Amino acid sequence: MNPVIPALMRRGLRGSLAALAAAGLCTAFAHETVPTPGLPPGITLPPTSEAVPPAPAWDGQAYRGGVVSVSHPLAAKAGADVLARGGNAIDAAAAIQFMLNVVEPQFSGIGGGGFMMVHLARHKRSFAIDAREKAPAAATPAQFLLSGVAPAQLFGVASTSGLSVGVPGTLAAVDLALRRWGTTRLADAIAPAAAVAENGFAINRFLAANIANDGGRTSFQPETAAVFRPGGVPLATGAVLKQPDLARTLRLIASQGPGVFYGGEIGQAIVAAQQRSRSPVAAEGAGRMTLQDLKDYRVVIREPVQVDYRGWKVTSMSPPSSGGLTVGQMLLMLQGFPIGDAARGYGFGSPATLHAMTEAMRLAFADRAVWMGDEDFVHVPKAGLLNPDYVATRAALINTSARMATPAAGNPLPYDASFSGNKATRLAADETDEHRPSHTTHYTVVDKWGNVVSYTTTIEATWGTGITVPGYGFLLNNELTDFNFTPTANAATGNPGANDVAPGKRPRSSMAPTIVFRGDKPVMAYGSPGGATIINSVLNVTLNLIDHGMSIQQAINAPRLSVTSAAGGISCEGVEAFMQPRFSIATQDALRALGHTGLGAPGSNGCLNPIGSVQGIVIDLESGRQYGGADLRREGTVIGLKPRKADGAKGSEDD
Numbered sequence: 001m002n003p004v005i006p007a008l009m010r011r012g013l014r015g016s017l018a019a020l021a022a023a024g025l026c027t028a029f030a031h032e033t034v035p036t037p038g039l040p041p042g043i044t045l046p047p048t049s050e051a052v053p054p055a056p057a058w059d060g061q062a063y064r065g066g067v068v069s070v071s072h073p074l075a076a077k078a079g080a081d082v083l084a085r086g087g088n089a090i091d092a093a094a095a096i097q098f099m100l101n102v103v104e105p106q107f108s109g110i111g112g113g114g115f116m117m118v119h120l121a122r123h124k125r126s127f128a129i130d131a132r133e134k135a136p137a138a139a140t141p142a143q144f145l146l147s148g149v150a151p152a153q154l155f156g157v158a159s160t161s162g163l164s165v166g167v168p169g170t171l172a173a174v175d176l177a178l179r180r181w182g183t184t185r186l187a188d189a190i191a192p193a194a195a196v197a198e199n200g201f202a203i204n205r206f207l208a209a210n211i212a213n214d215g216g217r218t219s220f221q222p223e224t225a226a227v228f229r230p231g232g233v234p235l236a237t238g239a240v241l242k243q244p245d246l247a248r249t250l251r252l253i254a255s256q257g258p259g260v261f262y263g264g265e266i267g268q269a270i271v272a273a274q275q276r277s278r279s280p281v282a283a284e285g286a287g288r289m290t291l292q293d294l295k296d297y298r299v300v301i302r303e304p305v306q307v308d309y310r311g312w313k314v315t316s317m318s319p320p321s322s323g324g325l326t327v328g329q330m331l332l333m334l335q336g337f338p339i340g341d342a343a344r345g346y347g348f349g350s351p352a353t354l355h356a357m358t359e360a361m362r363l364a365f366a367d368r369a370v371w372m373g374d375e376d377f378v379h380v381p382k383a384g385l386l387n388p389d390y391v392a393t394r395a396a397l398i399n400t401s402a403r404m405a406t407p408a409a410g411n412p413l414p415y416d417a418s419f420s421g422n423k424a425t426r427l428a429a430d431e432t433d434e435h436r437p438s439h440t441t442h443y444t445v446v447d448k449w450g451n452v453v454s455y456t457t458t459i460e461a462t463w464g465t466g467i468t469v470p471g472y473g474f475l476l477n478n479e480l481t482d483f484n485f486t487p488t489a490n491a492a493t494g495n496p497g498a499n500d501v502a503p504g505k506r507p508r509s510s511m512a513p514t515i516v517f518r519g520d521k522p523v524m525a526y527g528s529p530g531g532a533t534i535i536n537s538v539l540n541v542t543l544n545l546i547d548h549g550m551s552i553q554q555a556i557n558a559p560r561l562s563v564t565s566a567a568g569g570i571s572c573e574g575v576e577a578f579m580q581p582r583f584s585i586a587t588q589d590a591l592r593a594l595g596h597t598g599l600g601a602p603g604s605n606g607c608l609n610p611i612g613s614v615q616g617i618v619i620d621l622e623s624g625r626q627y628g629g630a631d632l633r634r635e636g637t638v639i640g641l642k643p644r645k646a647d648g649a650k651g652s653e654d655d
Contacts, residue, residue, distance in 0.1 A: 062625035065641030068092060069615035069628040070443040071107075073637040074201060075099040076630075078192045079445055080639035082184065089451040090118065090182040091189065094174045096443055097457060098193035098250065102243065103201060105475060106210045106462050107441040107529065110253075110261065111270075112477040113169035114440075114457030115317045116177060117304060117513040117525075121450035124520045128513075130300040131173030132320050132506040133166025133479040137296075138288035141500045144485040146281045155481065160220055160466050162274035162287025164478035166507065167297045170457060175258045176299055187254035194250040197473075200242035204635050208237040210439075210462055217466035220278065224468040224475070245473030263295040266472055270294065273469045274476055296504075300376075304515075307331055307386060312546055313517040316538070317456075319380045322372035323512025326535045328386050329364040330357075331542065333395040340547030348548045348558070349583050351590035352400065357543070358563050358570055358596060359398040361536060363407050366566035367394075370409040370488075373498030374506040380498065384416030403595035406567040411494075422494065440529030442513065446522075446617045446626055448641070454513035454525040456534070482507035510534045516542070518621060524552070526616030526629075533571070536562035537612030545618075552618045552629035556636075559583055560611040569598020572607035578632050583607050 066083040070076035078099040079092035087095075093116065101109035108114065116129040144158050158164050178186055211218055211234040218228045227243060228235055235241060252260055260266050271294070274287030305324030306315045309331040316324030337356045338346045345352045372380055384390055390412050397404055413423040440458035459477040467476045480501070489497025499508040512534050513527040524545060528537035537560055544555035559574040559582060570591065574582045588599050588606055599606030613631040620627070630636025 061640065062620070062623075062627060063640030063642055064448060064624060064626060066092070066445070066447040067617050067626045067628040067638065067640040068096065068443065068445050069617055069630045069636070069638050070096055070100075071441050071613055071615060071631065071634040071636055072100065072103045072204070073635060074103045074196060075443070076637040076639045079443075080641065081192070082189075083445075083447055083641055087184050087447075088182065088449065089445040089447040089453045090177050091184045092445045092447065093443070093453040093455055094178050094182065094184070094186070094189035095192060096445070097170065097174055097455070098190050099196065100441055100443075100457070101250075101474065102193045102197045102246065104207070104441055105243075105246075106207065107439050108170070108457040108459055109474050110171045110249075111168050111464060111469070111474045112457065112459035113166065113479060114173070114455065115321055115323075115509070115511050115513055116173055117315070117317065117452075117454040117515055117527075118177070118181065119450075119452040119515055119522050119525075120181065121452075126304060126315055126515060128302045128304050128317055129173050129177060130302050130320070130506070131169030132509060133169055133477055134293075134297060135166060135480055135483070135501055135503060135505050135507070136287070136289040136293040137503045138290070139480070139501050139503050139505070141487040141489075141497075141502065143288075143501055144481075144483070146284055148280055154485065156215075157278050157281055157285065158485070159461055159478045159481045160217060161277045161281065161285035162289075162465065162467065162476075163277070163285045164460075164480045165274040165287045165289060165465060165467070165476045166479040167289060167293050168270075168477060169297060169299055171253065171258050171261050172297060172299045186257065190250045190254040194247045194254070197243040197250060198247035200240040202238050203235055203241050205237045206634050207241075208235060208239070211235055214463055214466075217461075217463035220466045221276065221468060223470050224463070224466055227468065227473070243473050245471055247473075249472040249474060261294075262297055263291060266469070267291055267294045269469050269472050270476065273467050274465075276467055305382065305386075309335060309542070310546055311518075312523075313519075314514065314542060315517060316512045316514040317509075318375075318382070319372060319508075320374040320376075320506040321509035321511050322368045323510050323535055323538070324514075325372060325380075325382060325385055326364045326368045326510075327512055327514070327538050327542070329367065329391060329394070330360040330535075330539050332386065332388070332391040333360040333363065333398070334543070336395055339543055340549065348544070348550075349581055349587060351587050351594070354561055354570075354583070354587065354591060355400070355403075355594055355596070356398060357539070357561060358591075359404060360395070361539070361563040362404070362566050362568065363394045363397060363410075364535075365532075365564055365568070366407045366409045367412070369566070370495060371412065371498055373496075373500075373508045377502055377505045378496050378498045379419055379421075381412045381416035381419055383418060384412030384414070387412065387415035390415040401594070408566070440511065440531075440534070442527040442529055442613065443615050444525045444527065444617050444628075446525070446619060450522070450619070452515055452522050452525050452617070454515050454527050456511040456513045456527045456529065458511070458529070480507055482509060512538045514538055514542070516545075521621055522619060523621060524616065524618050526552075526556075526614050528612035528614045530612040532564035533562045533611050536560065536564070537614055541614055541616070552616050552627055556614045556616060556629045556631050559607060562611050563598075570596050570606070571598060571609045571611065573609055573611050574605070574607040576610070576632070
């Protein structure tokens with residue numbers, strides 16, 4: 001670990017570029033040639049190909065009246081306007097969520113669900129609101145084994161049919177959060193989004209690209225095509241998108257409350273819409289949700305997962321999400337490596353650092369595939385998975401000289417005091433379903449009082465099922481495809497079938513909205529979309545901040561590395577100019593020499609795939625200043641507020 005970091009820990013993490021430069025962190029890893037552990041003899045590489053670059057201007061802009069970091073500027077403005085009017089972080093988060101349904105309909109909305117991490121500054125309390133979608137009461141473990149569909153087409157057919165629609169939770173979560181911890185009414189949170197839906201907005205290049213390259217999802221259903229492909233022509237960048245049906249729906253909820261959604265006329269329309277199916281499965285692919293399933297839906301308040309990493313308390317989402325446990329496992333495994341110490345070969349982007357990260361990912365994802373699911377239905381051995389002795393057995397499998405063979409899941413049960421059943425297992429290597437990466441959205445808010453919201457919200461795949469509720473203008477999720485398509489429960493081997501489908505069960509998620517504390521005070525908060533890559537995006541940013549000494553914007557800009565299964569190869573990025581420092585060709589060749597797959601032929605650049613979209617904030621504990629960082633992988637936007645000295649009123653400043 002860089003020797004300057006302990007001093008930053010004592011003072012509170014500095015978000016400003018000036019403080020980082022003064023500490024020497026901006027150039028600590030530049031052009032230093034060191035022996036790289038674990039490489040074949042004679043290979044010596046610089047840890048990175050470039051110096052850590054200067055950060056964008058907003059990295060040094062400090063605020064005290066609150067900060068929002070969101071993937072779309074209109075949603076960021078909606079949240080900042082709430083803060084400027086005296087609302088708190090929960091109020092702002094609600095307004096952002098409804099606006100995202102309008103301006104990023106392909107990623108999230110009231111037809112989906114998510115996880116909201118909340119820290120209440122006054123009470124020094126942190127908790128998670130679980131609004132994950134649920135399987136309907138008629139769900140069965142083998143429901144995705146559709147007859148007459150080739151395995152290669154199974155996911156595509158199932159994920160665009162009503163069978164994959166889970167009971168939505170987003171509206172219930174926002175309503176609960178506002179009633180318990182907010183200061184504004186649900187109708188007030190909805191009003192800005194309803195206005196933009198009715199009046200329209202110019203779509204950005206990201207939405208235009210998602211329409212043009214949608215795999216057919218905006219064409220399969222006529223209501224969806226009418227909105228996003230009028231006359232059969234996909235909307236282009238700059239086109240004005242008006243959504244009158246969605247505006248009417250939002251105002252209906254504002255006037256009648258969530259009951260109209262969970263049981264009223266909107267609920268009835270949801271039930272009818274999810275009975276649609278794709279050819280060739282006909283009735284077999286129809287959804288099984290009833291109006292009673294909607295009436296029975298409840299959000300759950302859960303205790304987050306927390307691990308200690310080099311003196312920082314990393315707090316993230318608990319089951320049914322695998323996010324917090326998997327990130328926690330990886331951090332604890334990597335704690336035994338000198339990540340961030342360039343002199344020992346573990347600077348940012350060095351082969352040794354990337355190799356250790358990759359192997360920790362593979363081990364943690366092997367455990368995730370077997371042990372993680374909805375703990376309301378199966379025992380998730382949280383204590384065992386994070387037990388230091390168990391983690392040490394997993395970390396001991398990392399060979400610094402070569403890629404390990406495909407690891408099987410470990411057995412955390414003997415380390416889990418809360419489990420009283422048979423602790424013997426004979427688990428094989430990971431063979432469970434891992435579907436295509438999903439598209440989601442994440443945003444982060446801090447208010448002037450220090451309340452924090454870190455919220456990941458989704459309809460699962462881009463465009464969800466592609467089914468727009470007729471007359472109501474919002475898309476339905478395909479979240480149930482996060483369950484195992486083939487049941488895995490096996491008493492003979494000890495596999496608990498943690499993520500097999502069951503009535504009322506929530507599918508395993510990867511979402512990892514995260515808040516990092518120093519003592520009992522929040523210092524950083526962030527999260528990401530991206531399906532299973534969410535976990536690795538959060539890991540990358542955590543290491544960048546804590547071990548590599550980056551500012552929040554540098555940590556977000558830096559290229560990421562990801563592996564999402566025990567057998568998987570490396571996916572990495574670096575083609576965009578802002579993704580600095582790069583993973584050099586020499587570094588990639590070193591990883592190939594260690595046996596890693598996924599990077600293509602020697603001498604080529606295999607880091608081509610964009611990963612995630614992180615939005616985050618940092619709070620300087622010494623000064624109370626607040627900083628934001630937003631991701632250019634989408635239209636990331638930071639807006640901060642400064643109190644006016646003259647009268648104490650709050651003005652908004654967009655940086």
